[in-house]
Amino acid sequence: MADLSIDFCGIKSPNPFWLASAPPTNTGEQIMRAFDAGWGGAVWKTLGDPIVNVTSRFGAVDLGTYKMMGLNNIELITDRPLEVNLREIREVKRRYPKHVIIASLMTETKEDWRVLIQKCEDAGADGLELNFGCPHGMCERGMGSSVGQEPKLLAEITAWTKEFAKTPVLVKLTPNTGDIVEAGLAAVAGGGDGISLINTVKSIVGVDLDRMVPLPRVGNASTNGGYCGPAVKPIALHLLAALAREEGIKIPISGIGGISNWRDAAEFIALGSTSVQVCTAVMHYGYRIVEDMIEGLSNFLDEKGMKSVNELRGKAVGNYQEWGDLDLGYKLIAKIDAEKCIGCQLCVTACHDGAHQCIFTGNEEKTRPPHAHAHGKATPPTPFPIGKIAGPRVPWVDEPECVGCNLCQLVCPVSGCITMQEVPGGAADTWNARVREGRNKVPGGIHD
Amino acid sequence: MALPQDRLENALDDKKPTFSESEARAEAERCLYCADAPCIKACPTEIDIPTFIKKIASGNVRGSAKTIFDQNLLGYSCSRVCPVEELCVGDCVYTGWGRDPIPIGRLQRYATEKATKPEEKALFTPKARKDKKVALIGAGPASLACAGYLALEGVEAIIFEKRAVAGGLNTTGIAPYKLHAQDALHEVEWVQSFGVKIETGVEVGKDHLTGQKLLDAYDAVFIGVGLGEDTKLGVPGEDGPGVVGATAWIEEMKLHKKQGEKLGHVVVVGGGNTAIDVARECALLGAASVTMVYRRSAKEMSGYAHEMEGARVEGVQLVESAQPVGFVRSAQGELTAIRVARTEGGKNIPGTEYEIPCDLAAVAIGQSKLRALASEFPGVEVDARGCLKADPATGRTGNAKVFTGGDCVNGGKEVVNAVADGRNAARTLLAAWGF
Numbered sequence: 001m002a003d004l005s006i007d008f009c010g011i012k013s014p015n016p017f018w019l020a021s022a023p024p025t026n027t028g029e030q031i032m033r034a035f036d037a038g039w040g041g042a043v044w045k046t047l048g049d050p051i052v053n054v055t056s057r058f059g060a061v062d063l064g065t066y067k068m069m070g071l072n073n074i075e076l077i078t079d080r081p082l083e084v085n086l087r088e089i090r091e092v093k094r095r096y097p098k099h100v101i102i103a104s105l106m107t108e109t110k111e112d113w114r115v116l117i118q119k120c121e122d123a124g125a126d127g128l129e130l131n132f133g134c135p136h137g138m139c140e141r142g143m144g145s146s147v148g149q150e151p152k153l154l155a156e157i158t159a160w161t162k163e164f165a166k167t168p169v170l171v172k173l174t175p176n177t178g179d180i181v182e183a184g185l186a187a188v189a190g191g192g193d194g195i196s197l198i199n200t201v202k203s204i205v206g207v208d209l210d211r212m213v214p215l216p217r218v219g220n221a222s223t224n225g226g227y228c229g230p231a232v233k234p235i236a237l238h239l240l241a242a243l244a245r246e247e248g249i250k251i252p253i254s255g256i257g258g259i260s261n262w263r264d265a266a267e268f269i270a271l272g273s274t275s276v277q278v279c280t281a282v283m284h285y286g287y288r289i290v291e292d293m294i295e296g297l298s299n300f301l302d303e304k305g306m307k308s309v310n311e312l313r314g315k316a317v318g319n320y321q322e323w324g325d326l327d328l329g330y331k332l333i334a335k336i337d338a339e340k341c342i343g344c345q346l347c348v349t350a351c352h353d354g355a356h357q358c359i360f361t362g363n364e365e366k367t368r369p370p371h372a373h374a375h376g377k378a379t380p381p382t383p384f385p386i387g388k389i390a391g392p393r394v395p396w397v398d399e400p401e402c403v404g405c406n407l408c409q410l411v412c413p414v415s416g417c418i419t420m421q422e423v424p425g426g427a428a429d430t431w432n433a434r435v436r437e438g439r440n441k442v443p444g445g446i447h448d
Numbered sequence: 449m450a451l452p453q454d455r456l457e458n459a460l461d462d463k464k465p466t467f468s469e470s471e472a473r474a475e476a477e478r479c480l481y482c483a484d485a486p487c488i489k490a491c492p493t494e495i496d497i498p499t500f501i502k503k504i505a506s507g508n509v510r511g512s513a514k515t516i517f518d519q520n521l522l523g524y525s526c527s528r529v530c531p532v533e534e535l536c537v538g539d540c541v542y543t544g545w546g547r548d549p550i551p552i553g554r555l556q557r558y559a560t561e562k563a564t565k566p567e568e569k570a571l572f573t574p575k576a577r578k579d580k581k582v583a584l585i586g587a588g589p590a591s592l593a594c595a596g597y598l599a600l601e602g603v604e605a606i607i608f609e610k611r612a613v614a615g616g617l618n619t620t621g622i623a624p625y626k627l628h629a630q631d632a633l634h635e636v637e638w639v640q641s642f643g644v645k646i647e648t649g650v651e652v653g654k655d656h657l658t659g660q661k662l663l664d665a666y667d668a669v670f671i672g673v674g675l676g677e678d679t680k681l682g683v684p685g686e687d688g689p690g691v692v693g694a695t696a697w698i699e700e701m702k703l704h705k706k707q708g709e710k711l712g713h714v715v716v717v718g719g720g721n722t723a724i725d726v727a728r729e730c731a732l733l734g735a736a737s738v739t740m741v742y743r744r745s746a747k748e749m750s751g752y753a754h755e756m757e758g759a760r761v762e763g764v765q766l767v768e769s770a771q772p773v774g775f776v777r778s779a780q781g782e783l784t785a786i787r788v789a790r791t792e793g794g795k796n797i798p799g800t801e802y803e804i805p806c807d808l809a810a811v812a813i814g815q816s817k818l819r820a821l822a823s824e825f826p827g828v829e830v831d832a833r834g835c836l837k838a839d840p841a842t843g844r845t846g847n848a849k850v851f852t853g854g855d856c857v858n859g860g861k862e863v864v865n866a867v868a869d870g871r872n873a874a875r876t877l878l879a880a881w882g883f
Contacts, residue, residue, distance in 0.1 A: 064477035064505070342541040345483040361484070389544045393486070413480055414545070
């Protein structure tokens with residue numbers, strides 16, 4: 001079994017799975033249950049001066065019957081007295097010395113930061129996470145994402161904390177910024193020991209159309225919240241990868257954003273995360289999900305012949321490239337397996353209305369659309385495919401017209417029915433090479 | 449017309465109750481939204497099924513019901529009585545894939561039932577009255593669909609029904625666990641809300657209402673009379689208490705019999721869907737035993753396999769390859785048994801007769817054709833089976849003013865086939881009149 005333990009800028013954790021600073025880490029009682037379930041660490045619900053919350057606080061986007069594809073919240077940082085939280089941190093560390101407790105912090109003046117950091121470290125926190133990401137409520141008071149969006153301020157406050165902190169300082173970044181690299185470099189400039197990202201995405205989750213009030217509703221009004229859950233994972237992966245391949249950022253990254261299972265976690269780690277943080281999936285299904293995350297990641301590493309999760313870290317970063325460096329000569333075409341096809345013909349509609357008009361039905365020649373690149377009529381394959389399930393309803397691909405876009409495969413409900421197959425393309429070439437060599441003129445341009 | 453609540457049929461609950469909103473949405477979300485969908489092609493009324501299902505998923509239930517009713521005005525009763533396993537659901541791509549198919553009937557019921565509730569805003573507003581009027585004979589699904597579509601376009605439509613209740617087989621003949629008579633009558637009232645008039649207790653050809661009078665007074669006539677009396681076996685001992693025609697017994701059970709009546713040992717003669725219905729109804733109503741007697745093998749039964757499977761689960765016994773040759777009665781004339789002979793290839797084998805004891809025998813071997821009505825209308829012809837001849841696409845008969853459809857044309861198919869016929873006749877008339 002592969003070794004899942006990690007060292008995050010000196011903080012040792014039995015596995016890379018941490019709970020993100022959020023409702024699941026509100027109290028010591030919760031965190032101890034989470035550690036019993038198998039979580040390696042927890043970032044405590046953000047500490048500072050206690051706040052007052054509103055009712056209600058969460059809203060969600062469901063996708064079909066899947067609930068909470070995206071979650072939005074307008075809950076603020078901890079509403080419990082600092083002393084109570086500190087007492088609980090002390091208790092958790094006493095009972096779970098090998099598990100990681102990171103104190104998430106948010107306050108205003110330098111003196112506030114000094115006192116807060118000292119108290120948390122005295123209570124036994126293994127590290128600190130500066131909450132520069134919260135995009136709702138606290139940012140209106142000059143904290144949270146209003147810091148994360150100002151690189152100079154971010155660097156300055158980070159530097160303050162480094163004056164006081166004895167434990168590692170993680171800077172938590174907001175995705176609500178034009179250039180994540182600028183924010184990441186500011187965290188480095190301020191002396192941060194690590195980066196956490198992403199915090200939630202500024203959002204309005206929906207509108208109550210009967211009351212004409214955005215959601216989640218507080219009486220007859222609402223406000224923007226922070227969006228998280230599976231829906232934000234692609235955004236988080238991109239921002240993570242942007243930092244991971246940045247030369248100026250060598251500090252470890254704790255990846256956050258829609259991680260729900262071991263596969264998500266593996267993807268984050270492959271794009272450069274050292275630890276991963278989870279919130280929405282736990283809010284949905286509870287701490288118990290970590291068992292599968294540990295087992296699944298471990299099996300995956302074994303299967304790939306990796307002895308430690310550290311071998312996986314960053315494996316995919318180098319393959320994240322600019323569009324201009326992608327190979328223009330690479331070609332794929334769609335193949336439909338007549339045996340597996342169920343005849344729903346979703347691929348036909350998707351291709352004709354949403355892609356490149358190259359999937360047809362029926363055993364006769366088809367007239368290509370006037371804009372087709374290939375000449376003449378599209379001819380069905382011989383012998384004409386008769387499916388085991390779909391009979392004569394199996395569609396066929398006009399291969400000379402197929403651009404290999406993937407859409408048919410993406411809409412097909414049957415796994416393995418449509419595959420994208422590599423075919424000989426042109427010689428290797430890239431747009432950037434064409435630009436360098438002056439071959440980047442495509443006929444039919446604005447001045448032609 | 450209000451029916452008493454303590455009718456025997458009300459002792460049987462819905463086998464497929466209405467979906468809750470969350471159930472309906474969950475099932476609707478499963479629909480793949482096939483292109484050129486096979487389910488549509490399998491529906492005799494060609495309802496745009498994927499579209500109405502996706503409207504349920506989006507919460508547009510009113511629009512969903514409208515999509516259904518545009519093609520099938522009796523989409524509510526059809527959702528409950530259609531043999532969907534043989535039609536739309538049978539052709540759902542999930543079925544071929546070996547997955548649970550989409551419960552199209554139950555989704556259709558959800559949409560139509562919800563959108564036509566009395567508290568909902570009317571789904572349709574009939575157009576201004578035009579100067580055309582149509583008489584319809586028989587208030588079953590074919591005429592109701594035809595009259596409803598005509599009335600929505602402003603054509604005056606009046607239905608003459610010989611029974612005291614409207615709705616045809618939907619009211620008098622559907623197994624209660626699929627559709628109770630009161631629900632069928634609600635649908636009739638909904639069609640009446642478009643301005644359709646129904647006169648019950650009037651039989652064309654009798655009651656001084658001749659075909660000629662209708663031809664003189666109306667711009668067109670639609671014949672949707674269905675089928676007649678149950679066919680008799682014609683064997684000794686058949687006439688008398690205890691031996692009943694299947695559809696007559698079902699009608700009694702649905703409309704008149706009171707709860708509390710005990711059923712003894714029942715024998716049902718026949719292998720069609722009516723025979724299976726009677727057998728299942730008796731079994732579910734607590735009969736001491738139910739035995740179906742069919743003269744050929746189980747494989748040759750015209751009843752649906754899924755219905756027979758249900759019957760077996762409910763305890764119905766099937767005696768294959770046996771033909772009634774007589775009924776046995778006590779000295780007081782009470783039925784005590786049915787006498788059957790074994791058959792081979794549908795023919796009796798001499799010397800193989802034996803008795804199956806029973807207290808009730810229901811004969812479900814078909815219904816007579818109402819040939820006599822054809823003679824009321826010059827040009828309307830009857831085929832060798834006794835069915836009215838009509839062009840299937842338009843419902844036209846040999847008389848330019850007379851249209852027909854439903855069981856009296858096809859010899860006895862599904863409600864949905866009758867609705868398709870009635871709708872097609874209405875569309876033909878509306879097109880001819882330029883409406």
